[in-house]
Amino acid sequence: MEVEAPAIPKGRPREFCVDAALAAALRVFWTKGYEGTSMNDLTEAMGITKPSLYAAFGNKEALFNKALDLYEREKADYMRAALEAPTARGVAERLMYGALDMHCCPDNPGGCLGVIASVACGSEAECIRDAVLARGAAAKRAMLDRFEQAKADGDLPPDVEPEGLAALLTAINQGMAVQAGAGATRAELERLVETCLKLWPGR
DSSP, rough: OOOOOOOOOOOOOOSSOOHHHHHHHHHHHHHHHHHHHHHHHHHHHHOHHHHHHHHHOOOHHHHHHHHHHHIIISSSTTTEEEEHHHHHHHHHHHHHHHHHHHOOTTSOOOSSSSHHTOOOOOOHHHHHHHHHHHHHHHHHHHHHHHHHHHHHHSSSSSSSSSSHHHHHHHHHHHHHHHHTTTTOHHHHHHHOOOOOHTTTSSS
């Protein structure tokens, strides 16, 4: 009589929701920054143990990068939508109002995760800072490409430099993030956006 080989035991299933745990980690990083966040902060917010965190997400750096991916998909997706606006002014308008909505949403911590992480200066956070700056540079490049196309289409005056416009919007959005994190009201940030749009070149 043939005896069946014993079944190979499968790994123990996770007893937590990975998506919910990642969302919790994002909120902690967004609130405290990379350097200000401890592993205890993360495990407490995520409701898991350190071994479970390492098994599901890797180390703290890997977890932050996954949280940053989630942030870009769910919180900063207005940036992709802005680039699809039919005019350069429309790009600026969608971009600034999208940032305004994100910063002023009561469900979100104040400020911008990318800005918070980009000013990290400790040796532990150097690789994180470099990764965040690289993402920011890619976003700025996409904006620059869009404005160069707008200039080629005659949507911007000939004397306007697309690179300057991309730098201007980047600076304004970063400034809005800092001001929101410092407690600026929606009305105050709206005035900033409205003033910028009044000064926008062309249509």
